[in-house]
Amino acid sequence: MRLALAFAAALFAAGATPAAAAPPVKIGYAISMTGPFAPAARTQLNAYRLWADQLAAQGGLDVGGVKRPVKFIVYDDQSDFAKAPQLYEKLITDDKVDLLLAPWGTPFHFAIVGVLEKYQFPVVGNSAASVTIRDIKPGNIWFTTSEIPDRMAAELVKFMKKENVKTVAVNTLQLPFSLEVKKFLMPDMASAGLKVVVNDDYAPDVKDMTATLTKIKAAAPDAVLSLSYPPDSIIFIKEARQLDIKSPFQLVLVGPTDYLFTKMFGANLDGIVTMGHWVPNQPKWPKAKAFYNAYMKKYGEPPDYLDSALAWMSIEVLQQAVKTAGLDKAKIRHAISTETFDTIDGPVKFKGVENVITPTMFLQFQKGRPQIVWPGSDATARFEPKPEWTK
């Protein structure tokens, strides 16, 4: 409904500009609006909708120097990976969209790579990162994140070494992204001389982690790495607090950046390290605060520092590419592959599928706010050992 209003507003606004004669630019995407992934996809979807509002307010999208109205075509993939490629195929062949935005999550990005290659349709991916995709060298998808598992593993090990971590417990969810992170992490930790004291995997429908966490508590490692997704990240944090796991370095892979965690855990989130490379208060990134404020204004709560920010970055990349290259696919592809983009996360430039400018970073919650604590060059705060859990 909100979306329909946005279209209407977009069209109305377009009508007021001189470019009214130009046909609308069709922008499509499919994302999980129902089904088990819908909750996790919300913060990305919010960023997309915010963009639709802004385009409407600005009177359209700048296409090679001409402002044109936009029309969004949005589908629900029903949290079904098998639907995603069909829907993107429909958007490309049936709806004949001019531009595509990415779906939510690593598996969905995986799922559409085949279709994008088949139709040579460029998409700037966001909430996904995978060495597997990088290895097949696709030419039509890029990742705004710098958290590709092998890079992240290497940085995490350096980070832990610097913080004097000697022993590590790893607890991993059996889904592609977290497993890929672990796959690169284990050998890196071994060669860096970090000792793994607990190493458990768990299946996606876990309801209780007491067994693993009791082992971790007994082993008292310097670092606990919870390679988890939001639902199980919640279980981890709750039970780690309950068992009073005192490790000074505690990483929770995916979830804490979603504002839900702040609402649920408040001060208990302090000290938790998580993946992410964006915060609104980094002075080097002038656009960051504006995005934060706009999101805050529309939704009444802060964006997800991970998914919302990545989604917004992908929009910025696409928008800037279209501004110079127009709607021609080959030109867009060329622009994305070669240009440097100015985003809320600083400059972004791709080599292959990867964002090669933004360093791999880690965030830590301090006094209720995420801060960049690694690497030192971009840090907005210094790492602090995990404070005591509240009683």
Next chain:
Amino acid sequence: MTLLRLEDVGKSYGGVAALRGLSFAVGPGEIVGLMGANGAGKTTAFSLIAGTQRPSEGRIWFDGKRIDGKPAYAVARLGIARTFQIVRPFAGLTVIDNLVIAALYGRLRERSRGAAEARAREILAEVGLAADATRPAETLTLAGRKRLEVARAVAAGPRLLLLDEVLAGLTASEVAEALDMIRALHRRRRLTLVVIEHVMRALTQLCQRIIVLHHGAKIAEGSPAEVVVDQRVIDAYLGTRKL
């Protein structure tokens, strides 16, 4: 010469004996009655012969082959068909389909559906259900279902037919008709029958020989005339009945 022979057959459920040391033989073409009060073990005996249950002890021969312990379908294919005391038609299927299935799977294992249907129609005519052939079985009256139960058993092409109280619950005139039907089947299809019945008069009319069970054991065997005067039978069984 015997078609069916039981030797010391017994069945117990968790220590309680439902049937003990039962032995008897049935010759080809005979009609033998099985009599006894409720719980005397009659239906158990049928279940053991038909393979619905396995005997705890003893041996059963049919046509010279050991059949105890064989599963029900295998026994049926050898040529033993049974009816159930509480009828079990394939309720959702038509009357004729009930028979067609038996003809396809029973001893005859009819090759084609056409042949099975022809056989089914023939039997339906014999049991007086020809007009009801295409009705769903569940729409038949009780008497109709009893007939269907017999007809389906016959359609399997048995040499030995075990009839379990097919007359129970019928009115007097229905009983007479059913008896005629059974006799006709016996004659025309050269069947051997073992019959369980509560209706005393019917049993004595129908059978050449009667076996009386009491508390799971055989207490008498002989012609109807002999059995009804047997003192043990009178004590154990007839004594409990209001004649």
Next chain:
Amino acid sequence: MTRQGWQTGLVLVAATALAAALPLALGTYSLGVALDLMMWIALAESWAMFSGLSGYVSLGHAVFYGVGAYVTVLLWQVLPLWFSVPLGGLTAAALALLLGWPCLRVRGPYFVILTLGISEFIKYAVISTEAALGRNGRLLIGTPSLTVLFEAMLALAVLSMAVLQIVRSARLGAGLLAIREDEVAAEAVGINATAVKLSAFAMSAFIPGMVGGLMILRSTYFEPMQAFSPTTSFTIVTVAILGGSDTVAGPLLGSLFLVLLSELLWTRAPEVYMIILGVLLVAFVLFVPEGLVGRAGRFLRAPKPGPSSRDHRAVVIEP
């Protein structure tokens, strides 16, 4: 019956020929929808062949779909597809034999829940296996074109209808129906219930195995949570029962209905699409309980309504 059978056969051949020509007429998207339609037909007809006829409601057919997909993915670029996809079907059938042996001893709700449980069990076993292998999602680049997949799926859909029709009119179908009505009585007329159920269960797994293989080539991405999703099982049952689950026409109509309805709804009302689907499902069960094909669930011919429909079998609990 035979003349009618011939006519039906002719119509079917003509329809198949027409369908086979669809790729010439349809755009990519519509062809994708047609592929989906063929998929549901193939799955639901296969399901009906076992569950519709025997009354053993399998809520685990996703496992056969998933296993077929997994075999095809494992053998991707190892063996040619014309070999690996049928091998997926055979593996699914073999799995059905293996599972059926213990499972088919329980009936009614136990069977329903057991099949659901087993399919979840195998799903998680595959997840663990993939994790242990260090495979984090598998991408297949360079799969056959949509047209090829459509023609293959059409062949499976036709095959599944033919199998159901043949089984229905053969001894096996008679045995299954007897088992559905009364298993003890069925054994008493010579039906080896175990053998009949097992062979039918295995047959009903074969085509879904191949469907899974084709669909994974279509989606180009294999992830066990998805490939073995219980939603597939639920949808198969829904489609088959919407149509009327023991005739060839039933699952066909059910699939048509579901696919067309979802096409109609999901673009126009994406957020209420699922709600409408749910409401329709409930309405169908309540008001069209015998499915779209009506009371065509009879074995040889449509029954003439009997003069009385007194029923002694069941007790009505309603006052």
Next chain:
Amino acid sequence: MEEVADVSLILSPQLLAAALVLAAFYALIAIGLNLVYGAMRLLNVAHGELVMLGGYIAYWGFARWGISPLISAVFAVAAGALLGVLLYATIIRRLFRSTRMLARVEANSLLVFFGVSVVIQNVMAVAFTADQRGFSYMDGVLTIGSVRIEENRLLALAIATVACVACALFFRYARSGMAMRAIIQQREAAALVGIDVDRINIQVFALGFGLAALAGTLVSMTAQISPFMGFPFTVSAFVIIILGGLGNLLGSILGALMLAAVEVYGAALISPSFRSILVYGVFIAALLLRPQGLLGRSIAAR
């Protein structure tokens, strides 16, 4: 690198506490499911959605108006019961309309409830968005001996235990509780001895749905909720009632304890990655070895 599982973990009271809390949720959910199955042979695959609804009521009460989940629980039970009654009166009763319908009531109920679950999930998603939600209530950590436990968990355990005991007493002593048991044992006979089966059915729906909603309020105090959270609970509840025996109400409690033990101790002794394999493995084994359930009172299947 793989360390051997520490057997001393079995003796950890922390694990016992975790298992008990999990079992308490499971038991509440499973009893309701088993009641509805036992009395009417209905496969309620929408049961988990009631848990979800209960969770939302507690969440909204707390987030919007600061109402304690303990008070919301009362409303949740009432709302669940009301929904149960409505569902029974408008839909379920029709499943028993004719003998033909009755013969396929299990398959039909599966489809109807599947439809209902899809509707409930998506209505909630449309009305309240698909966002995950969670709140913190009584999240202080208590130390009891060597066990550390959040207050809300302890509270949930206590409430669930009280509710289970109350149910047991109700089935044992209350008139309608006894009638419910009678119907579960022998539907036809129950009707013959003068039990108004339809009325009891309504009560069964009210009680079963109310219990699930209550479980939902307790779950929401300890975990996050979303409109699509229900299905795993449904599956677990089915596993439990099969373990404990369909129609056997006390068996449900035993089954819940078993499932929770398998989850918690299985993870401790073998590996958490085998959690689901273990759960379903135990379930399949139990079903094949003792199809009548652990406590043995069997209900003839069909």
